[in-house]
Amino acid sequence: MSGHLAVVGLGPGDARYLTPEADGALAAAEALYGYGSYLDRVPVRAGQRRHGSDNREERARAIAALRDAAAGTRVAVVSGGDPGVFAMAAAVCEEIEAGPDSWRALDIAIVPGITAMLAVAARIGAPLGHDFCALSLSDNLKPWGLVEQRIDAAASAGFVMALYNPISRARPWQFGAAIERLRRRLPGTTPVVFGHAVGRPDEHVSVTTLAAADTADADMATLIIVGSRETRVVQRSGRAPLVYTPRAVAEVSA
Amino acid sequence: MSGHLAVVGLGPGDARYLTPEADGALAAAEALYGYGSYLDRVPVRAGQRRHGSDNREERARAIAALRDAAAGTRVAVVSGGDPGVFAMAAAVCEEIEAGPDSWRALDIAIVPGITAMLAVAARIGAPLGHDFCALSLSDNLKPWGLVEQRIDAAASAGFVMALYNPISRARPWQFGAAIERLRRRLPGTTPVVFGHAVGRPDEHVSVTTLAAADTADADMATLIIVGSRETRVVQRSGRAPLVYTPRAVAEVSA
Numbered sequence: 001m002s003g004h005l006a007v008v009g010l011g012p013g014d015a016r017y018l019t020p021e022a023d024g025a026l027a028a029a030e031a032l033y034g035y036g037s038y039l040d041r042v043p044v045r046a047g048q049r050r051h052g053s054d055n056r057e058e059r060a061r062a063i064a065a066l067r068d069a070a071a072g073t074r075v076a077v078v079s080g081g082d083p084g085v086f087a088m089a090a091a092v093c094e095e096i097e098a099g100p101d102s103w104r105a106l107d108i109a110i111v112p113g114i115t116a117m118l119a120v121a122a123r124i125g126a127p128l129g130h131d132f133c134a135l136s137l138s139d140n141l142k143p144w145g146l147v148e149q150r151i152d153a154a155a156s157a158g159f160v161m162a163l164y165n166p167i168s169r170a171r172p173w174q175f176g177a178a179i180e181r182l183r184r185r186l187p188g189t190t191p192v193v194f195g196h197a198v199g200r201p202d203e204h205v206s207v208t209t210l211a212a213a214d215t216a217d218a219d220m221a222t223l224i225i226v227g228s229r230e231t232r233v234v235q236r237s238g239r240a241p242l243v244y245t246p247r248a249v250a251e252v253s254a
Numbered sequence: 255m256s257g258h259l260a261v262v263g264l265g266p267g268d269a270r271y272l273t274p275e276a277d278g279a280l281a282a283a284e285a286l287y288g289y290g291s292y293l294d295r296v297p298v299r300a301g302q303r304r305h306g307s308d309n310r311e312e313r314a315r316a317i318a319a320l321r322d323a324a325a326g327t328r329v330a331v332v333s334g335g336d337p338g339v340f341a342m343a344a345a346v347c348e349e350i351e352a353g354p355d356s357w358r359a360l361d362i363a364i365v366p367g368i369t370a371m372l373a374v375a376a377r378i379g380a381p382l383g384h385d386f387c388a389l390s391l392s393d394n395l396k397p398w399g400l401v402e403q404r405i406d407a408a409a410s411a412g413f414v415m416a417l418y419n420p421i422s423r424a425r426p427w428q429f430g431a432a433i434e435r436l437r438r439r440l441p442g443t444t445p446v447v448f449g450h451a452v453g454r455p456d457e458h459v460s461v462t463t464l465a466a467a468d469t470a471d472a473d474m475a476t477l478i479i480v481g482s483r484e485t486r487v488v489q490r491s492g493r494a495p496l497v498y499t500p501r502a503v504a505e506v507s508a
Contacts, residue, residue, distance in 0.1 A: 009376075016275035019265070019368065058501075082368075084375045086501075090383025093498035097488045104490040110376035112368050114273065114336075121338045122263075122364035129344025130396075131404055133387035133413055141502035142384075146412070150385055153411035157404045159387055234351045236358040244347035247312075247340075248395035 003069035003106050006076045007083040007092055009113020010041055012199030017114045025111050029076035033065040034088075038078045058091040066095055070102045082115035086136050086164050116223040117162035120195030123205045125234070125242035127193060127225045130249065132160035137167075137174050144174065151178055155185040160231060160245055163224040167215070175224075176215040182226060186210055191227040191243050194218060207233060207241055257323035257360050260330045261337040261346055263367020264295055266453030271368045279365050283330035287319040288342075292332045312345040320349055324356045336369035340390050340418050370477040371416035374449030377459045379488070379496035381447060381479045384503065386414035391421070391428050398428070405432055409439040414485060414499055417478040421469070429478075430469040436480060440464055445481040445497050448472060461487060461495055 006025040011017030026032070026042055034042075036052035044050075053061045061077065069075040083089040089110045096103045121128045133154045139147060154161050166175040182190075188211030196204040196219070206217065210226065218224060230249055234242040260279040265271030280286070280296055288296075290306035298304075307315045315331065323329040337343040343364045350357045375382045387408045393401060408415050415436075420429040436444075442465030450458040450473065460471065464480065472478060484503055488496040 011273070014275075016278075017273050017366070019271050019273055021268075021270035024270075082372050082376075084372060084380045084382050086383070089376070089380035090498050090501050093379050093383070093486075093488065093496050094500055096496060097486065097498075104488065104493070107493075108379075108496065110380065112271070112372040112376040114366050114368065115372065118336050118338060118366040118369065122336075122343070122366040125347050125362075126338045126343035126364065128338050128388075129340070129347070131387065131389045133385065133408070134382075135385045143503070146503060150411045150413065153407040153413075154387070157407035158400070159404065159407075232347075232351065234347065234358065239358070239361075242347050242350060242362065244344050244351075246348055247344050249397070249400060 003072050004074045005065060005069040005092070005106055006109040006111055007089045008076050008078050008111045009082045010038060010078055010080055011114040012081060012116055012119040013041070013197065014199040017119070017199055019113065022111045022113060025076055025109065028074060030074045031068050032076050032078060033061050034078035038080050042078060058088060059095065062088065062091045062095040066092065066099060066103050066106070069106050082113045083110055084112065085115040085134060116164065116195070116198065117225065119198040120193060120205065120223045120225060123195060123198055124193050124207065124240070126244040127227060127231055128160055128162065128245065129247060130160065130228070130230065130245040131158070132162060134162045134164060136164045137178055138165040138171060139174060147178070148181060151181050152185065155182060158228045158230070160228045161226040163226065166218045166222055166224055168220050175218055179213055179215055183210055187229065190229070191231045191233050193225040193243055195223045195225070197221045207243055257326050258328045259319060259323040259346070259360055260363040260365055261343045262330050262332050262365045263336045264292055264332055264334055265368040266335060266370055266373040267295070267451065268453040271373070271453055273367065276365045276367060279330055279363065282328060284328045285322050286330050286332060287315050288332035292334050296332060312342060313349065316342065316345045316349040320346065320353060320357050320360070323360050336367045337364055338366065339369040339388060370418065370449070370452065371479065373452040374447060374459065374477045374479060377449060377452055378447050378461065380498040381481055381485060382414055382416065382499065383501060384414065384482070384484065384499040385412070386416060388416045388418060390418045391432055392419040392425060393428060401432070402435060405435050406439065409436060412482045412484070414482045415480040417480065420472045420476055420478055422474050429472055433467055433469055437464055441483065444483070445485045445487050447479040447497055449477045449479070451475045461497055
């Protein structure tokens, strides 16, 4: 008996972003595992078990899903955005490495999705149009010193930055500290995009500058894009501005 | 008269990755613009004009599409992967900024797609499961010194790297130079993933190490992921290995 486990990316909220491959993987599953809010986005299908759990229980969820798959069930673990970007795919791989041999025998499929930075960038233009990085501001699983080192490296080398997990009730100061650090390394005029709940009914996207960025505008559902020295804002009368990073860079920045 | 221009991400090749939003934008268009190979992926629809062009003519394509939209046409510019990642969205924004006021009045929509690094990562596990960067190795639009600076910064700070545009007939040595540079900064055992044409019939994904990486295995259709010091390979008998980067980092790397 060889079970099957798919880790499925739902994309950013709305079904318009769910790929046919992801839709097919969800329809084929006998059991669904996921954070309750993500499971709620998946249509209920007869005969399909649903195992919701809290957002922070990634490890327990991965283990429960792998056990179920090893027992012969066709399992789908649902993930917001893309499962490979600060989401469930790494958690599942970690447990496969640590777990029994039978888990390595499973048929594992990772089904990609539109991750938040791509959705936010699309809403506002093309801020990720040149070299960029994706950085989680959560220090639950890494030391804050490493976040600082990466912020410095990315700013100095001219990478645009997509900041995931900026803030939560348990991590209230980290985003402010990151913005302060960026202000010491990049011009105050650097464009900053706040993308809240993109693809959902309460979507809100705003453009500001590094000098004016208000950390109170970010919550758990916000993805922030911090431009590079090259990133530009195109004002348009009667329309939202376009923010983009040009494809060309003339010379090495300081 | 206010025209409409959508820049639409097709994702990596196969229609299973085309989102419903992208499919809808393609169906609604009166004129399609794009690189010929991407246009070939879009079903032919009656009454829809198609304007194919060469891969390198991004600027001319953006201008032609904007002119058409400003004349009142509903235009879709098609892009492989995600249009905001080393693709057409930035080219369109650049021309809007440089062009006549009427182009700023256009209704512009960027429709996100699955970019190559997400598709390649999904095929092999979760190599982008921790902080990462996306870097184009093309020095057509930036000095090679800047690519080197970014490679150094990303390697030193522990970012996993997704390398786009590794090689072409006109840029034969850059990927080799990048690998040589990485070998001086990361252990030879660092996992490296070559993802060729993911989502297409000639798809091929392989795993090697930085020491063993053969630059002859990359072509224009290859996306390379270079792991960090944390990235792990899980061998599985009878199955391809899983490559993943753990969510946790214990301490700041040297």
